[in-house]
Amino acid sequence: xxxxxxxxxxxxxxxxxxxxxxYILDHLSTRISEGMTTKDVADIxxxxxxxxxxxxxxxxxxxxxxxxxxxxxxxxxxxxxxxSKIIKNGDIVSLDFGVTFNGMITDSAISIIIGSPKDEKHAxxxxxxxxxxMRGIAAVTDGVKVxxxxxxxxxxxxxxxxxxxxxxxxxxxxxNLHEEPDIPNYGFKNTGPMLxxxxxxxxxxxxxxxxxxxxxxxxxxxxRTADGSMAAHFEHTVLVTNEGYEILTKNT
Ligand code: MG
Ligand code: MG
Numbered sequence: 500x501x502x503x504x505x506x507x508x509x510x511x512x513x514x515x516x517x518x519x520x521x522y523i524l525d526h527l528s529t530r531i532s533e534g535m536t537t538k539d540v541a542d543i544x545x546x547x548x549x550x551x552x553x554x555x556x557x558x559x560x561x562x563x564x565x566x567x568x569x570x571x572x573x574x575x576x577x578x579x580x581x582x583s584k585i586i587k588n589g590d591i592v593s594l595d596f597g598v599t600f601n602g603m604i605t606d607s608a609i610s611i612i613i614g615s616p617k618d619e620k621h622a623x624x625x626x627x628x629x630x631x632x633m634r635g636i637a638a639v640t641d642g643v644k645v646x647x648x649x650x651x652x653x654x655x656x657x658x659x660x661x662x663x664x665x666x667x668x669x670x671x672x673x674x675n676l677h678e679e680p681d682i683p684n685y686g687f688k689n690t691g692p693m694l695x696x697x698x699x700x701x702x703x704x705x706x707x708x709x710x711x712x713x714x715x716x717x718x719x720x721x722x723r724t725a726d727g728s729m730a731a732h733f734e735h736t737v738l739v740t741n742e743g744y745e746i747l748t749k750n751t
Contacts (some may be wrong), residue, residue: 502678507604510738513673513699516600517747518738519553520607524596524750532586537569541580544596549603556597556604556676562718568595568608570721575664575705575713575730576718577606584640588614588693591621593732597676606701606749608734620708621729624661628706628731629655631655631684635669635704636737639744641696643729649686652704656684662707664730667722670703672736703734 505513517681523544531540544567548555563579570578570593571586578593584591595608610629616622635652648669658661669682680692684704694700709728716723724730738745 500675500678501680501692502698503671504695504702505673505699507675510697512601513736513738513747514606516553516598516603517605517749519548519600520596520598520605521748521750523547524594524607524609525662526703527594528609531541531592531611531613532584533586533613535586536582537571537580537584538580538582540569541565541567548598553598553600556599556606560676569593570595570732572729573724574721576667576722576732579718579720582743586613589617590627591729591731593730595732595734603676604672604674604676605736605748606676606734607736607748607750608703610665610731610733616648619724624706624708624729625731627655627659627661628704629733631704632707632733632735633724635702636735636744636746639694639737639739640732641739641741642741643694645680645682645691645694646686646687647688648690648702649683650688652656652702653685654741656704656706662709662711662724662728664705664707664711664713666713667705669700669734671698672701673699694739696739698739699736700739701736704730705732728737
């Protein structure tokens, strides 16, 4: 289903969903530290979400067993929080979270480095992947074609010769976590479906320090780089407006 033009009430519910989501991601980025397990982090997210009126969109989605995806280092996305997984100094930790409020969904992700980076390249990967997201968002306006967003993201990532993950892409979002159209992180200007004011999309570049190839773990979820290279992931849910765009997940 192609993502619909949302009415005022639906947009207000998505704004609230985004406010809750961003508050929790920002909170996690201050709480997360060396020695915690990824399950500890997920439990904080779960407990912070409880009193907000928001629901954890990912819990039970195709059977996903937790409220948040936490992926470390060569894991790109969809990592399952585990008590056995201890966060270490220098790790790149990617947090991907979704919140449903009054039936409306937002989706956002951040990558953070714990303590000090093991390599300057890791810090650059994180900041440049975020930069590619912001460039993609800057292309959004009424009448934009998906390829305009994709090519804007790709231009930044290509400049640093990063691997651009191809199997996973951005997407429409709102009534469902994943709606059409797909929003790849590579592509050509002036191609693909057109987005209209009132539509809502999740843009989410995933970049690696090596090749773009990814593999799935035996757990059926975790996606990691095939060559073991480090990965970063950033995502915002964005409302298309007549003037340009509004970011609904305002986490930093
Ligand atoms: Mg996400
Ligand atoms: Mg997404």
